[in-house]
Amino acid sequence: MLKARYRCGAKTVLILVMLLTVSACSGTRFFYNRLDTLIDWYVDDYVTLNAQQSADFQVRIDQLLDWHRREELPSYTQLLTDFERSLEPSLTAGAVATLFDELSQAADRLEARILDLMIDFGATLSLEQRQEFMLALQDEQNEQRERLLSRSDEAYQDNTQEQLADNLSKFLGRLTVQQKEVLMIHTRDYQRFDGVWIEDRASWTSELAGVITNNGADWPSEVYAVLAGREAARSPDYVAVYAHNSALSQTIFTEVINLRTPKQDRRLRRKIDDYRDDFIALVAQAEPFSPTAINP
Numbered sequence: 001m002l003k004a005r006y007r008c009g010a011k012t013v014l015i016l017v018m019l020l021t022v023s024a025c026s027g028t029r030f031f032y033n034r035l036d037t038l039i040d041w042y043v044d045d046y047v048t049l050n051a052q053q054s055a056d057f058q059v060r061i062d063q064l065l066d067w068h069r070r071e072e073l074p075s076y077t078q079l080l081t082d083f084e085r086s087l088e089p090s091l092t093a094g095a096v097a098t099l100f101d102e103l104s105q106a107a108d109r110l111e112a113r114i115l116d117l118m119i120d121f122g123a124t125l126s127l128e129q130r131q132e133f134m135l136a137l138q139d140e141q142n143e144q145r146e147r148l149l150s151r152s153d154e155a156y157q158d159n160t161q162e163q164l165a166d167n168l169s170k171f172l173g174r175l176t177v178q179q180k181e182v183l184m185i186h187t188r189d190y191q192r193f194d195g196v197w198i199e200d201r202a203s204w205t206s207e208l209a210g211v212i213t214n215n216g217a218d219w220p221s222e223v224y225a226v227l228a229g230r231e232a233a234r235s236p237d238y239v240a241v242y243a244h245n246s247a248l249s250q251t252i253f254t255e256v257i258n259l260r261t262p263k264q265d266r267r268l269r270r271k272i273d274d275y276r277d278d279f280i281a282l283v284a285q286a287e288p289f290s291p292t293a294i295n296p
Contacts, residue, residue, distance in 0.1 A: 036061045047133040069286035073279045080276045096254045123220045130212045148194040161187040171271050172264040179256045186252045196238040204230050
């Protein structure tokens, strides 16, 4: 029943788990192996759990991460290898589209597992806890609306450009003047996504609140239907803006990578090697599959 938070259409928690790019200060393996604690803290922002529930939740998260190490990280390793090969002689639009598509599919697989886990765990919560969760979710919705929609169009473009530059520089290092110009030119064409994202989120949050308030006998299935059906229920504006911005992001990614200097190329390949080594080491930490284990 609990739901991971989304920010401006990006599957934040999922991407953190997959790419782990926020771990520069501590190392990928260090960060990944503490995801159970980080997720626990994250959920604690929404609902107060008793000791037994916290222990139960920890077990479920550990099982989820074992599945992710065992079943998903090997494919990420191959994805990195394929991406490195696609760099020569130059990165093509087709190769980038494949990369983005495979990352999206990986995010979908992880989201499905997380949704199953949260629905199953949510069934152990009391009505009061579920109501607490909904109040926290609605409070966050209001905060997001105020924070995001108060920005001017110019501020939105600046934020988008800064975020893209930051993400790319993690792998390439300092961007060149020409690479910055690519970002500046293309980010002018981004369409504002925050408004349609807020409205989409408000819609399924309202449906979720109705299910929780009614407290019907089959409420877990109703919650699952609401959350699993979000994509099909999205507005034409949401779908169009998302597709436009995603295509633009792929164009920027391709052009900036292809403008890399020899120094940036060495850094990029070193980063790929580091992540690949970390993923291989994390796979080795996975517990052997057990058919008797609780399916998260």
